[in-house]
Amino acid sequence: xxxxxxxxxxxxxxxxxxxxxxxxxxxxxxxxxxxxxxxxxxxxxxxxxxxxxxxxxxxxxxxxxxxxxxxxxxxxxxxxxxxxxxxxxxxxxxxxxxxxxxxxxxxxxxxxxxxxxxxxxxxxxxxxxxxxxxxxxxxxxxxxxxxxxxxxxxxxxxxxxxxxxxxxxxxxxxxxxxxxxxxxxxxxxxxxxxxxxxxxxxxxxxxxxxxxxxxxxxxxxxxxxxxxxxxxxxxxxxxxxxxxxxxxxxxxxx
Amino acid sequence: xxxxxxxxxxxxxxxxxxxxxxxxxxxxxxxxxxxxxxxxxxxxxxxxxxxxxxxxxxxxxxxxxxxxxxxxxxxxxxxxxxxxxxxxxxxxxxxxxxxxxxxxxxxxxxxxxxxxxxxxxxxxxxxxxxxxxxxxxxxxxxxxxxxxxxxxxxxxxxxxxxxxxxxxxxxxxxxxxxxxxxxxxxxxxxxxxxxxxxxxxxxxxxxxxxxxxxxxxxxxxxxxxxxxxxxxxxxxxxxxxxxxxxxxxxxxxxxxxxxxxxxxxxxxxxxxxxxxxxxxxxxxxxxxxxxxxxxxxxxxxxxxxxxxxxxxxxxxxxxxxxxxxxxxxxx
Numbered sequence: 165x166x167x168x169x170x171x172x173x174x175x176x177x178x179x180x181x182x183x184x185x186x187x188x189x190x191x192x193x194x195x196x197x198x199x200x201x202x203x204x205x206x207x208x209x210x211x212x213x214x215x216x217x218x219x220x221x222x223x224x225x226x227x228x229x230x231x232x233x234x235x236x237x238x239x240x241x242x243x244x245x246x247x248x249x250x251x252x253x254x255x256x257x258x259x260x261x262x263x264x265x266x267x268x269x270x271x272x273x274x275x276x277x278x279x280x281x282x283x284x285x286x287x288x289x290x291x292x293x294x295x296x297x298x299x300x301x302x303x304x305x306x307x308x309x310x311x312x313x314x315x316x317x318x319x320x321x322x323x324x325x326x327x328x329x330x331x332x333x334x335x336x337x338x339x340x341x342x343x344x345x346x347x348x349x350x351x352x353x354x355x356x357x358x359x360x361x362x363x364x365x366x367x368x369x370x371x372x373x374x375x376x377x378x379x380x381x382x383x384x385x386x387x388x389x390x391x392x393x394x395x396x397x398x399x400x401x402x403x404x405x406x407x408x409x410x411x412x413x414x415x416x417x418x
Numbered sequence: 419x420x421x422x423x424x425x426x427x428x429x430x431x432x433x434x435x436x437x438x439x440x441x442x443x444x445x446x447x448x449x450x451x452x453x454x455x456x457x458x459x460x461x462x463x464x465x466x467x468x469x470x471x472x473x474x475x476x477x478x479x480x481x482x483x484x485x486x487x488x489x490x491x492x493x494x495x496x497x498x499x500x501x502x503x504x505x506x507x508x509x510x511x512x513x514x515x516x517x518x519x520x521x522x523x524x525x526x527x528x529x530x531x532x533x534x535x536x537x538x539x540x541x542x543x544x545x546x547x548x549x550x551x552x553x554x555x556x557x558x559x560x561x562x563x564x565x566x567x568x569x570x571x572x573x574x575x576x577x578x579x580x581x582x583x584x585x586x587x588x589x590x591x592x593x594x595x596x597x598x599x600x601x602x603x604x605x606x607x608x609x610x611x612x613x614x615x616x617x618x619x620x621x622x623x624x625x626x627x628x629x630x631x632x633x634x635x636x637x638x639x640x641x642x643x644x645x646x647x648x649x650x651x652x653x654x655x656x657x658x659x660x661x662x663x664x665x666x667x668x669x670x671x672x673x674x675x676x677x678x679x680x681x682x683x684x685x686x687x688x689x690x691x692x693x694x695x696x697x698x699x700x701x702x703x704x705x706x707x708x709x710x711x712x713x714x715x716x717x718x719x720x721x722x723x724x725x726x727x728x729x730x731x732x733x734x735x736x737x738x739x740x741x742x743x744x745x746x747x748x749x
Contacts, residue, residue: 215620241622253620255613266606270621278599281424282606327621 166229168193168363169214169245169331174223176213176387183209184220185387191331193228196357196364198378200371202407206387207367208250211333215247216240227331244330248323250339250367252316256309260300260319263308264291264326271327294326297356314345318352325356334366338373346370350377375399383407424598431594438586442579451582453694455650457686458585462592463643463663464670464682470636471668472676473600474629475612476526479534479664480541481640483521484514486659487544488641489648490555493565502570503649510645511638518637519630526629538661545659560655565648575649585646592639597679599635608632669707673714675721684723 169191176184183206191197201207212218214225216237225232227243235243255263265283268290283291295301298318303311308319317337324332337353338346350373357364368374374381375395383391383404391401398404422430442454463485471477491513495506521540525533548555555561567575575581599605610618611625619625648654657663666689674685692710696703718725 237619238622238624241620247620249617253614253617255610255617257609257613262606266610267621269603270607270610270618270623272603278602278604280603281601282603284603323617323621 170226172224175221182387187389191363194361197380198374199367199382201384205384207384211335246324246329247333248321250335252320254308259305259307261304267323267326294322298322331363336367431590435590451578454582455585458589459643459646461683461686463640464667464686465596466636466639467667468671468682469596474608474632477534478537480537481667482663483541483544484637484640485644485663488514488644489654489658492645493561493648493654496565510641514637514641515634518634522630522633526626526633548656548659561653564652675723678723678727681721681723
């Protein structure tokens, strides 16, 4: 069986800085993995390379066996990669409901139809399902720009999810949240992952969350993967402790 | 706020058109009939600019080029090809769509202020071309000799009343068509590219293609506004393609409001009334218009149409919460 997402020898430099250096990772279909690393480790660049925002200097990215390097963002979306953003990227004048309906519509091959009305009737069931899953149903008529920070992040994920991607990239789903809100958020992410049976890769800073939630953790440091394994393996990995967690036991997760 | 359903919008358009016809058939007031014709021309143009700028986020400073192009293309077709008016209208629509496709391919890739200024540059190019092509366009004298208006389908547009009815008909049809465009899935996609083009691209939307389509649609309707003006004055003048026409369009949508579909129509009514009343009393009517736009922009901070809609929705919300309070108190 081909992997959902297979990355081989990915490289990207900005000037003299190697933001991504020989990264090779494979994500099986339906898996959940976290990418961690100190600030400036190249995590967001890594996501940008996979989602087509940046073109790698070298290497391949395969989605279910198909190479996506050099394809347009629209084509990459059609192959099943979706992403959410560190800072929620929304359609500010749309209500929650219309954002989701419009996002579904954009995948129906009728997003540019002028002879029917928005929203097309077949869009509503998926939009409502996703709103329900992420707890946004009660906010259906609320304008995106007036949502709370946490709800904006949820809507951002919902917009990405609504198109039924096979691989979902979440760039810091809990960024800017308080401790309690972080846990609620990550619970929603995990629940969504269980129910949708898709591949989810997320970037996260909060170590408690990463070690509690992710069955697999990839550690990125100066553009290189320095460790890749289960939480227990990562905890015990000497390079990770040295390069990322600092002095042993100082910040080590429980 | 959800747009009207198709059948309701159609019913509304039919009712308004019926009322307009009934009203206009009883009037013999020349000033009123002229007003309706000028209003139709300006409102179709302004609404098309709002489709581009308000719904698409593409603030064109050169939208008047299509108004002028429509007027000249229509008038020249009528003068030289000897075809009927509907044929010339269709030809003008196709001609302006082609021009818009060429100009649009270059412009829609540009962001914000660069888009605005390149459209302005194209407008100056069209204006200069009209001035230079003396044998065809009459240069700075304008296209003279009158636009022939042969009767068709029992309509004689040389008759002021019939031209007025025809203008009212075109206005309603164009408004209905543009309303349908902004209420369609395409309209939603267009608003997505306006709000967040980057995110729209991440949803698989070909942003530039959507923007180009909107550019062409807006240009087609602008040209219909222009050809109506050519029918009205029975000629075409370089001023129709000058940048001030684009400026007036922006003025109108700012005055009327950009967030409601009918804002530009309201803006057109206000603009023409202001023009007519003010120029009766003073030759400095630019001063009066400038003051009005300052009051609207600084005082309301939105168009008059936006203000009315916001006020109504605030009132209905207040009513709803008032009702909840009363029910709570009662129970």
